[in-house]
Amino acid sequence: MRPSAAKxxxxxxxxxxxxxxxxxxxxxxxxxxxxxxxxxxGAIPLARIKIGGRMLWQAPIRSLRARRRSxxxxxxxxxxxxxxxxxxxxxKVASMVLVPWAVNTPxxxxxxxxxxxxxxxxxxxxxxxLVYLRGYMLFWGARNIDGRGFDTEQNRPTNLQIPLIRx
Numbered sequence: 001m002r003p004s005a006a007k008x009x010x011x012x013x014x015x016x017x018x019x020x021x022x023x024x025x026x027x028x029x030x031x032x033x034x035x036x037x038x039x040x041x042g043a044i045p046l047a048r049i050k051i052g053g054r055m056l057w058q059a060p061i062r063s064l065r066a067r068r069r070s071x072x073x074x075x076x077x078x079x080x081x082x083x084x085x086x087x088x089x090x091x092k093v094a095s096m097v098l099v100p101w102a103v104n105t106p107x108x109x110x111x112x113x114x115x116x117x118x119x120x121x122x123x124x125x126x127x128x129x130l131v132y133l134r135g136y137m138l139f140w141g142a143r144n145i146d147g148r149g150f151d152t153e154q155n156r157p158t159n160l161q162i163p164l165i166r167x
Contacts, residue, residue, distance in 0.1 A: 006147070013147045017042065022138070022164065028055045030071065045082045049117075050106070051125065052076040066132035066139070066160060073110075073125040079117070080106040090116060118151075128156040137163035 006014040017037040024030055031052045038044040051073040058068035081087045087101040093116060101107065113121040127150040130141035141150065141157025148155045 013145075015040070020164075024055070028057070029053070029075075030055055032071075046086050048080045048082065048106075050076065050078045053124065061130065064130065064132065064158075064160060066130040066141075068156065069129050069131045071127045071129060075110075076108065077110040077119070077125060078106045078108050079114075080104055118149075127151070128153050130157050130160060132160055134163075136166040138166060139163045 006016075008014055017040050019035045019037070019042050021033040022030065023032075029052070031050070034049040034051075035042065035045050036047045036049070038046055052075040053071065053073040054075075056070040056072060058070065060067045081090065081101055082104055084103050087103050090101045099107065109117065109119055111122065111124075113119060117125075119125060129150050130139075132139040139160040139162075142159040142161040144150075144155060144157065150156060
């Protein structure tokens with residue numbers, strides 16, 4: 001779970017539930033598979049996102065012993081929807097996609113404007129993050145507590161989250 005940019009009626013941040021599988025590939029390439037869920041146990045998946053691209057490494061942050069990393073999805077960005085209700089919603093709000101959304105049918109949104117995911121035509125999705133590797137544990141930057149994404153250098157995280165375990 002992480003905070004989302006969406007807010008509840010009382011102004012508190014809505015939780016954002018996800019499971020992710022990250023593959024670091026040769027030549028600083030990556031593949032990331034994310035499943036967003038409506039519940040903390042992942043029993044009600046809403047969307048599956050598969051992105052691929054390159055990682056760009058920058059100067060370390062000595063106080064955290066972490067390195068600055070930018071992840072650019074410049075190879076692929078694919079979305080599939082396992083729930084009919086979510087597919088219906090996207091068919092209403094994201095009609096610029098070439099074909100209508102269908103349940104469990106992956107669709108590329110790479111290089112396209114896709115408002116629900118804040119994608120803009122002609123630009124690649126990119127995150128400004130942190131990475132720290134210790135043994136079999138991979139730490140990424142902790143989400144900003146106000147829900148801001150890592151979409152700019154100024155929004156880069158300043159703390160690390162709990163680790164992913166290397167398999």
